[in-house]
Amino acid sequence: MKIAERIGQIKPSLTLAVDAKAKAMKKSGLDIVSFGVGEPDFDTPEHIKEAAIQALREGFTKYTPVSGIDELKEAVVFRFKEDLGLDYKANEVVVTCGGKHALYNIAQALWGPGDDVIVPAPYWVSYPPMILLAGANPIIVPTQEENGFKLTPEELKSAVTARTRAIILNSPSNPTGSVYSRKELEALGKVILEKDLTVVSDDIYDKILFDNQSFSNLAMLDSRFKERTIIVNGASKTYAMTGWRIGYLAGPAEIIKAIDMIQSHSTSNPTSIAQKASVAALMGPQDFVKQMVIEFDRRRVYIAERLKALPGVKTTLPQGAFYIFPAFSSYYGRKAGDRILKNSLDLADYLLEKALIAVVPGAAFGEESCVRFSYATSLMQIEKGMDRLEKVLREL
Numbered sequence: 001m002k003i004a005e006r007i008g009q010i011k012p013s014l015t016l017a018v019d020a021k022a023k024a025m026k027k028s029g030l031d032i033v034s035f036g037v038g039e040p041d042f043d044t045p046e047h048i049k050e051a052a053i054q055a056l057r058e059g060f061t062k063y064t065p066v067s068g069i070d071e072l073k074e075a076v077v078f079r080f081k082e083d084l085g086l087d088y089k090a091n092e093v094v095v096t097c098g099g100k101h102a103l104y105n106i107a108q109a110l111w112g113p114g115d116d117v118i119v120p121a122p123y124w125v126s127y128p129p130m131i132l133l134a135g136a137n138p139i140i141v142p143t144q145e146e147n148g149f150k151l152t153p154e155e156l157k158s159a160v161t162a163r164t165r166a167i168i169l170n171s172p173s174n175p176t177g178s179v180y181s182r183k184e185l186e187a188l189g190k191v192i193l194e195k196d197l198t199v200v201s202d203d204i205y206d207k208i209l210f211d212n213q214s215f216s217n218l219a220m221l222d223s224r225f226k227e228r229t230i231i232v233n234g235a236s237k238t239y240a241m242t243g244w245r246i247g248y249l250a251g252p253a254e255i256i257k258a259i260d261m262i263q264s265h266s267t268s269n270p271t272s273i274a275q276k277a278s279v280a281a282l283m284g285p286q287d288f289v290k291q292m293v294i295e296f297d298r299r300r301v302y303i304a305e306r307l308k309a310l311p312g313v314k315t316t317l318p319q320g321a322f323y324i325f326p327a328f329s330s331y332y333g334r335k336a337g338d339r340i341l342k343n344s345l346d347l348a349d350y351l352l353e354k355a356l357i358a359v360v361p362g363a364a365f366g367e368e369s370c371v372r373f374s375y376a377t378s379l380m381q382i383e384k385g386m387d388r389l390e391k392v393l394r395e396l
Contacts, residue, residue, distance in 0.1 A: 177318020
């Protein structure tokens with residue numbers, strides 16, 4: 001049986017591969033400290049779970065409209081207005097089976113053969129494969145550590161050609177934790193308008209910010225940007241609802257209509273009871289989010305201090321999300337027994353096997369010099385993992 005040629009263009013997600021290997025080792029009885037997968041370790045708040053239970057009791061277990069129930073779309077509209085000052089209508093919103101699904105739908109609706117899509121690196125691992133699966137070309141634009149791994153207007157302008165259709169911006173960033181300021185977005189916006197680009201704004205970590213950072217996206221600048229921006233968000237990270245698989249997107253009505261059509265022929269509607277739970281998440285008390293961010297902040301400061309103290313490791317304090325992306329390239333070329341650690345993948349394998357800690361190699365994100373640590377795990381686990389890391393690095 002022949003596999004479609006497009007499958008040969010993509011690779012499995014290294015983040016999920018690392019997580020799977022770590023879980024298998026843990027199942028065998030090994031004490032693994034996982035800094036791998038990007039998933040809050042907090043439980044979903046009780047009022048959200050109760051809403052799902054109530055939906056089950058009321059028999060809300062049938063098909064819903066493809067793009068989501070009106071109640072949830074109105075809740076999304078409310079949050080955009082309340083939190084960002086953005087006005088959307090329900091017909092400008094689609095509810096999807098997670099934020100990843102929202103991004104995939106966008107790629108299928110907007111891009112095809114001959115189209116170029118700019119992806120600043122480091123990038124979230126699934127952006128390039130999604131673009132490739134749409135038949136388009138991901139144009140990877142490296143960013144610089146001294147700029148906080150944030151794209152500059154000059155870098156953007158030099159990457160644009162006659163084939164360029166769009167750019168994907170992710171702030172706060174996975175994997176770097178960098179956050180674009182309003183001023184930085186305004187500077188990028190001048191190039192975006194000049195070159196007539198569509199913007200996909202991946203805002204999935206928009207509530208996880210530190211040091212009094214305020215969130216901005218391009219749609220918030222003015223109507224010129226709003227009409228060319230598609231915002232992606234979801235319940236997963238903000239409300240510790242990763243397994244519920246509810247994402248959503250908002251944008252111009254004609255694009256939303258196309259995405260609705262694509263979804264009708266792929267997944268159909270997101271899970272009915274998860275939609276009801278998400279209404280409770282968006283419309284209910286938001287104090288859980290603040291408390292979660294306070295705890296992430298404690299972990300962020302601790303892990304950054306421990307990493308900075310390691311010889312040859314360079315890192316900066318992340319401004320958002322729950323990742324830190326230190327440079328370990330000074331360890332490449334060193335020996336671990338009979339093996340030589342040539343790159344980030346070798347280092348990640350060594351740390352998993354020798355120190356029993358799971359990290360994701362920077363190669364997965366388009367930045368070979370770094371490794372990603374998720375601090376969405378307890379402070380006790382972080383401390384244990386850092387102790388192990390310090391010990392095995394001394395042995396190289």
